[in-house]
Amino acid sequence: MxxxxxxxxxxxxxxxxxxxxxxxxxxxxxxxxxxxxxxxxxxxxxxxxxxxxxxxxxxxxxxxxxxxxxxxxxxxxxxxxxxxxxxxxxxxxxxxxxxxxxxxxxxxxxxxxxxxxxxxxxxxxxxxxxxxxxxxxxxxxxxxxxxxxxxxxxxxxxxxxxxxxxxxxxxxxxxxxxxxxxxxxxxxxxxxxxxxxxxxxxxxxxxxxxxxxxxxxxxxxSSTNIDIKIRGVGGHGSRPESAKDPIVLAAQIVLGLQTIVSRENSPLDPAVITVGSIHGGTRYNIIPDEVNLQLTVRAYKEEVRQKLLAGIERVTKGIAGAAGIPAELAPIVKVSETEITTxxxxxxxxxxxxxxxxxxxxxxxxxxxxxxxxxxxxxxxxxxxxxxxxxxxxxxxxxxxxxxxxxxxxxxxxxxxxxxxxxxxxxxxxxxxxxxxxxxxxxxxx
Ligand SMILES: [Zn+2]
Ligand SMILES: [Zn+2]
Structure with a gap:
């Protein structure tokens, strides 16, 4: 060898x-x-x-x-x-x-x-x-x-x-x-x-x-990695009324994020938001209290990148608010400080x-x-x-x-x-x- x-x-x-x-x-x-x-x-x-x-x-x-x-x-x-x-x-x-x-x-x-x-x-x-x-x-x-x-x-x-x-x-x-x-x-x-x-x-x-x-x-x-922690209130799968289901919320957020590039960004400025990972839950009949997403964000211009990051934060927190998640359990959107490049x-x-x-x-x-x-x-x-x-x-x-x-x-x-x-x-x-x-x-x- x-x-x-x-x-x-x-x-x-x-x-x-x-x-x-x-x-x-x-x-x-x-x-x-x-x-x-x-x-x-x-x-x-x-x-x-x-x-x-x-x-x-x-x-x-x-x-x-x-x-x-x-x-x-x-x-x-x-x-x-x-x-x-x-x-x-x-x-x-x-x-x-x-x-x-x-x-x-x-x-x-x-x-x-x-x-x-x-x-x-x-x-x-x-x-x-x-x-x-x-x-x-x-x-x-x-x-x-x-x-x-x-x-x-x-x-x-x-x-x-x-x-x-x-x-x-x-x-x-x-x-x-x-x-x-x-x-x-x-x-x-x-x-x-x-x-x-x-x-x-x-x-x-x-x-x-x-x-x-x-x-x-x-x-x-440019590439920017983002972690989103979606928090809910866990409970029994048969009793959704007593829980705040972060899985349904995560699904809404993943779809909501799609409109940032398609509806808020100029089609002349290339941009990508991809949710590459989604993890939550352990069993059929348990509503978990947390779902974690991993995103990668791509753009050429810095101002476009900033707009995408602000949009991700706003859409994520806005959808959580609409789902009745209390302020103290608002999703945590964390932009990586190490997995980024210009x-x-x-x-x-x-x-x-x-x-x-x-x-x-x-x-x-x-x-x-x-x-x-x-x-x-x-x-x-x-x-x-x-x-x-x-x-x-x-x-x-x-x-x-x-x-x-x-x-x-x-x-x-x-x-x-x-x-x-x-x-x-x-x-x-x-x-x-x-x-x-x-x-x-x-x-x-x-
Ligand atoms: Zn390579
Ligand atoms: Zn290479």
Missing amino acids: RTLILSTILLCSSQVCPASAQQSLDALISREIGLLVETYKTLHAAPELSHREEKTSAFFAAQLRASGYTVTERVGRFDRPEWVSYGVVAVMKNGDGPTVLLRTDLDALPVTEKTELPYASKIRTRNDAGLEVGVMHACGHDVHMTSMLGTARMLAALKDQWRGTVIIVGQPAEETIDGARAMVKDGFFTRFPKPDFAIALHDSPDFAAGTVGPIPGYAFA ATYNDPVLTERLTAVFVKALGQENVIKAAPVMGSEDFGYFSLDQKIPTMMFWLGAMDPLKLKQRNERGPELPTLHSPLFAPVPEPTLRTGVKAMTSAVLDLLKK
């Missing part, structure tokens, strides 16, 4: 010799690609859950050090003091010029891999609840890390072609959307050179390997500039303008409330033939987070490295 011990072998060969200016980026990538695919497989076989990226971050840091970067480890501070932050920040200064931040995430998911690939993860561990789970890079953060390591090597080898500062961020805990915030909270913007631009990529099974998909404007939604807004000017760079590097046919999604990412924290122009793009990772078949007649292909998700290492990694490196070379050109 592959483990991260392989790092020593990879380290020895990861020092790219300085390239002459004539050497094309393509030739450099071709020289490194075998090693990068090996690195990818190594990372894929050894995934670690969010908040536990100890070996992954050490491996990532060591590789960057070997490529000539000044590396700081364990950057970040989580709300729960028992969680170590395995954030990595690697800096390469190369004279005066702007600063570009490149970010990858480090964590994997509690998913048992079913791809049967030779480098499939066989890792099992216990999650925070003590349950045994399989662990898999089912979101492709191993693709991101490897693309970033390749880019780091290219930029080290091509130092004569750029000037300024490159910061490579290995962010922990993206899947739990608290890693970026933890790094910002730990003084990221004061301890390291302040970026003028921030870029990231995410692999996608909806795009063919070899392509990229830039998204202008809002790309990912929207990811791709600066239109930067996106246009880098789209042109991608077209030049990869060819027009391999650059596909992508639509925004209501999924969430915590990369937006690195924009410092949209004060730093940021850009996140999709990196195609699917076998083009399978994609063509799916588009023509199905069946659906495994999505991100599926136990069958299997990005094609080549040319996905080559494209990731080329797109990222070309972007930096343009932003920091002499």
Whole structure:
């Protein structure tokens, strides 16, 4: 079984010799690609859950050090003091010029891999609840890390072609959307050179390997988790008149919440309210005294998000009041302070500039303008409330033939987070490295 011990072998060969200016980026990538695919497989076989990226971050840091970067480890501070932050920040200064931040995430998911690939993860561990789970890079953060390591090597080898500062961020805990915030909270913007631009990529099974998909404007939604405790008065199932039934009330509230997006929000402002969990009661003939709901709320604009949160509180409490729940038993609406993330807004000017760079590097046919999604990412924290122009793009990772078949007649292909998700290492990694490196070379050109 592959483990991260392989790092020593990879380290020895990861020092790219300085390239002459004539050497094309393509030739450099071709020289490194075998090693990068090996690195990818190594990372894929050894995934670690969010908040536990100890070996992954050490491996990532060591590789960057070997490529000539000044590396700081364990950057970040989580709300729960028992969680170590395995954030990595690697800096390469190369004279005066702007600063570009490149970010990858480090964590994997509690998913048992079913791809049967030779480098499939066989890792099992216990999650925070003590349950045994399989662990898999089912979101492709191993693709991101490897693309970033390749880019780091290219930029080290091509130092004569750029000037300024490159910061490579290995962010922990993206899947739990608290890693970026933890790094910002730990003084990221004061301890390291302040970026003028921030870029990231995410692999996608909806795009063919070899392509990229830039998204202008809002790309990912903000995400806010909410717990609602609906309180009633319990009693015998045969005597509803002497109880206040929180189950019927919960049903009314779930339906009432649906009208916030459909009737109170402008159809031109995307928004989602999903009740993802509802729990109450123990037996046929008992009216319980409590029902608990879990909601996720998605929006692009902050003012829309605020309106949704206020609407959820008002509708929930209003329906409870109408059902005769006394004020002292009003529902408790708790907005999570940890399971939240801002929207990811791709600066239109930067996106246009880098789209042109991608077209030049990869060819027009391999650059596909992508639509925004209501999924969430915590990369937006690195924009410092949209004060730093940021850009996140999709990196195609699917076998083009399978994609063509799916588009023509199905069946659906495994999505991100599926136990069958299997990005094609080549040319996905080559494209990731080329797109990222070309972007930096343009932003920091002499
Ligand atoms: Zn994910
Ligand atoms: Zn992801």
